[in-house]
Amino acid sequence: MIHSLASTAPARPRVPSVVTLHDVTFFQHKTFSPVTTFGLRRTVTAGARGAAGFIAASEAARDEICAVLGLDPAAFTVVPHGPGRTAGVAPAPAHAVRELYALGDNRVLLSVGAKRPHKNQEVLVRAAGSLPADVVLVLAGHPEPYDQELRGIARELGVTGRIRFVDYVGDDELEALWRLSAASAQPTLAEGFGLPVLEAMAHGVATACSDIAVLREVGGDVPYYFDPHDSLSATAAIEAALSDPGAGGRGRERAALFTWKRAAEQTFVAYERALSARS
Numbered sequence: 001m002i003h004s005l006a007s008t009a010p011a012r013p014r015v016p017s018v019v020t021l022h023d024v025t026f027f028q029h030k031t032f033s034p035v036t037t038f039g040l041r042r043t044v045t046a047g048a049r050g051a052a053g054f055i056a057a058s059e060a061a062r063d064e065i066c067a068v069l070g071l072d073p074a075a076f077t078v079v080p081h082g083p084g085r086t087a088g089v090a091p092a093p094a095h096a097v098r099e100l101y102a103l104g105d106n107r108v109l110l111s112v113g114a115k116r117p118h119k120n121q122e123v124l125v126r127a128a129g130s131l132p133a134d135v136v137l138v139l140a141g142h143p144e145p146y147d148q149e150l151r152g153i154a155r156e157l158g159v160t161g162r163i164r165f166v167d168y169v170g171d172d173e174l175e176a177l178w179r180l181s182a183a184s185a186q187p188t189l190a191e192g193f194g195l196p197v198l199e200a201m202a203h204g205v206a207t208a209c210s211d212i213a214v215l216r217e218v219g220g221d222v223p224y225y226f227d228p229h230d231s232l233s234a235t236a237a238i239e240a241a242l243s244d245p246g247a248g249g250r251g252r253e254r255a256a257l258f259t260w261k262r263a264a265e266q267t268f269v270a271y272e273r274a275l276s277a278r279s
Contacts, residue, residue, distance in 0.1 A: 001269060008040070009047030016052040018274045021081075023061050023192030024068040029118035045069060050141035053274030055079050055267065057193035060214035061075065064190075075277070080218075082260035083202040084195045093174040098180065100173075101164045106136040107182035109238060110205070112174070112196040115139070115147035118186045120210070125153050126231035128162040131238060137185075140166040140177060178203040183241040186210065187228050194218045198258055201251030205246050208237035222254045 001016045002009075009019040021044070026037050048054070048069055054076045056062035062076045098104065109131070113119040121139055128137050139150070147165065167256045169177070184200035186209040194215045200207040201222055209215045211225035219225075224236035224244075241247060 001275060003267075003271070004051075007047075008043045009051060011046040012050050016274050016277075017050060018053045018270055019047055019051045019073050020055040020057075021048065021061075021065050021069075021192075022057065022067050023190065025118055025192070026188040027068050027073055028064075029190055030070050031162065032120045033118045048050065051075075051274075052277050053270055055076065055270050056215050058217050060212075060217050061192040077266060077273060079263050079266040079270065080258055080260050081193050081195060081198070083198050083255060089171045089175040091179055092172040094176055094180055097173060097176040101166055103136055103138075103140065103164070103180070106134050107132075107242070108177065108180045109135050109183050109185055109242075110140065110177050110181040110200075111137065111185045111187070112140050112199070113186070113188065114142040114259030115144050115150060117146050117148075118189045120189045120228050121146075121150055122153060123187045123228055123231050123234050124185055125150050125163060126157065126160040127235045127238065128154070129157060130231070130235045131162070132242070135162075135182070135242070137163045138166055138177060138181075139163065140167045140169055140174065140184045168259035178205060180206045183238060184209065185234070185241075186215070187226075187234060188212070188215075189228055191215065197223060198255055202253050206241040206247035207251065208234065208241045218258075220254050222250045225231060 002013055003018045005020050007021050009017055026032055026040050056076050056078055057080055059078055062073060062078055066073050111124055124137055154163050183206045186196050188210055191214050196205055197209050197215055197219050207223040209223045210228035224237040224240045227233040
């Protein structure tokens with residue numbers, strides 16, 4: 001059997017094939033270049049046709065994938081991820097990170113994700129000026145063309161001093177940023193799972209995030225949810241997260257439900273189902 005881990009797969013596999021389909025965001029939202037989007041749509045669709053079984057990281061992703069690609073939900077095994085990074089990573093020194101990114105003594109609002117349109121960091125940029133004066137927004141993630149749009153909006157709104165545009169960071173700096181954070185904000189429009197929400201909860205960081213099905217599936221009743229198209233809604237949710245001293249404990253309890261051991265066991269179930277279906 002062959003397991004294709006990243007949405008694309010052989011169109012005509014010679015042995016039973018399981019495909020992990022992470023999401024169909026690129027079918028529904030602007031996120032990659034036109035050439036990449038065209039290629040992914042063709043290869044993902046072709047690979048899905050020949051698979052004996054599928055893995056999705058959430059029920060919400062499974063349902064969206066089936067609606068877009070016309071697949072049978074019964075062919076899927078839902079395998080939630082474990083936490084992407086844990087507190088076991090040694091952090092960079094806190095004072096050095098504060099100095100490197102000019103954080104001063106401010107409270108840190110951390111948003112983790114590549115700068116792509118569907119990640120929707122714009123709503124946070126627009127909310128930045130309404131947040132408490134001692135809060136600085138840190139946008140950490142790979143800078144793609146959307147990053148320049150975000151910087152332009154920040155200049156137009158006069159909030160560049162309230163935002164730190166942090167590019168890709170290593171594990172040690174990211175761990176330090178999590179530990180420095182007073183709250184986290186994830187304004188995405190679409191995800192296959194929502195790993196930054198799980199990471200925030202695992203670190204005991206209060207979280208505000210988009211009110212979309214997949215993030216509710218991961219976060220349960222722990223995050224403060226907001227309309228990802230409304231900066232006032234985002235501001236209210238972030239302020240609520242910042243002022244909730246019990247959010248960290250509830251987050252850690254919720255995050256403990258997601259483990260890589262469970263993910264491995266459910267992946268094996270997907271293999272058995274695919275072999276049974278093919279036979």
